Amino acid sequence: MSWLVSLTRFWSSEVVIRSVTNAVITREVDSAVCVLTINRDEKRNALSVELCAELVAALEKCVADGARTIVLTGAGSVFSAGADLDETDFHGELYPAIEHLIQTMATLPIPIVAFVNGQAIGAGAMLAMACDIRIASPIAGFRIPVSDMAIGVDAATVEALESLVGGSRARAMLLYGWVLPSSEAVDCGFALRQGTLDDAIEMATEISTKAPLTIKQLKMEFARDAFSFAERNEAREEAWNSDDHVEVTRARKEGREPKFTGR
Template sequence: MITTEIRDEVGLIVLDRHEKRNALDVEHLDALRAAVEKLAAAEVRALVVTGRGTSFCSGADLGGVYGDGFRVALYGALRTITALPVPVLAAVNGPAIGAGAQLAIACDLRVAAPSATFAVPTARNGLAVDPWTIRRLALLAGGGPARALLLGCENLDAEAARRCGLADRTGSLDDALAWATEIAGFAPLSLRYSKVALESLFEPEPWGPALDEAFDACWRSEDFAESKLARAEKRAPRFRGR
């Protein structure tokens, strides 16, 4: 379930699927996108996204990730967030893994609780994140931490994330809401201009077709199928690079 509310001029979206650690499937990604659009139509001045329970978002629901539909729903939801003309804050209350980390970095600002961790363990399951995610991650955290997350499958805790810039502040949901409330009082046209300028200057038009082909190849690879089989058989995957 995805819940929404408006507090003064700040919209709040809560991933409320704590029995699955707020994992995302196509249904919940579509609901997330609808929630963002609903609050945008209500003309909130800032938006906060968080998770219920102990996790921000544990990533893709592995029962439903295997197909193009998940990718379409995921990147559609992320683009809806990045396209908003108002600042979006992620209150990262716990682990933000895989798609959860992508959701966090799609937001403009991140407030990380002491229990927050960030990870993008695609190399453990034969998958890949799209080039936008890699560029955004490197812009926010720097090349070194991005390589550690993507190539070393390392986890970054809240303090490490704050030091490298992946998290802007450490604190609770209340802290994130207080910051969002402050931001909601700023000049909307200035905020909108800054968002557009930051994206157009640092995240210009996409990459070439070769990168798209390499990304798609991961999702269609034998290694990805092997990862699914290994998970079902409760063993380590045997990757062969094809």
């Protein structure tokens, strides 16, 4: 499916508000794409224990309802200002809740496209890092000021940041609290491109037309530390032996685009 067809599909589909919770808004785009909006603008979309739990529940519900991609963004002008410093037990409750949210995102069987609508700070930047693809607003920026907060940072976060932005930038962001601006995030490959929420939804809609079992297997490979070799190999074989793989050959012979069912 071309980008133009994908865009036409998006604009011609009905957007339905499916559920509203205190801190997360979920809406469905053409049944295949869920848009999750962090809705704590008054707190600059800071991550609380409750919000982390709501996001996990919303992500899992999107999968259970048959979505093939998810778009994650923030309400207002900030993607997320990071951890909610009003939480009473940051180390014992909030940080584990944030880690569980990020682990859920990494191991989800469908991709997450972030539209980073504004500043992503601390745990907010980590939230953006946990998404599979990032589209950044021109006003977006990424900052992880852990050295100002006297907290420990897990090895996975350091390694992921180093992989995504490069060693020099990772050190500047973690040791100094240096801000990675939107344009440089694109230049270094951390963000795919600058754009809008519509651009993120367009990309998510295009991805939703791809083979689900292949997407699932690739997600497992990107999160390989969370899965055994046997699990990853089983997912690979499942894609090769799927009806969808047969459908590719059939569609080519019939001169049409394949229609994937995830079986």
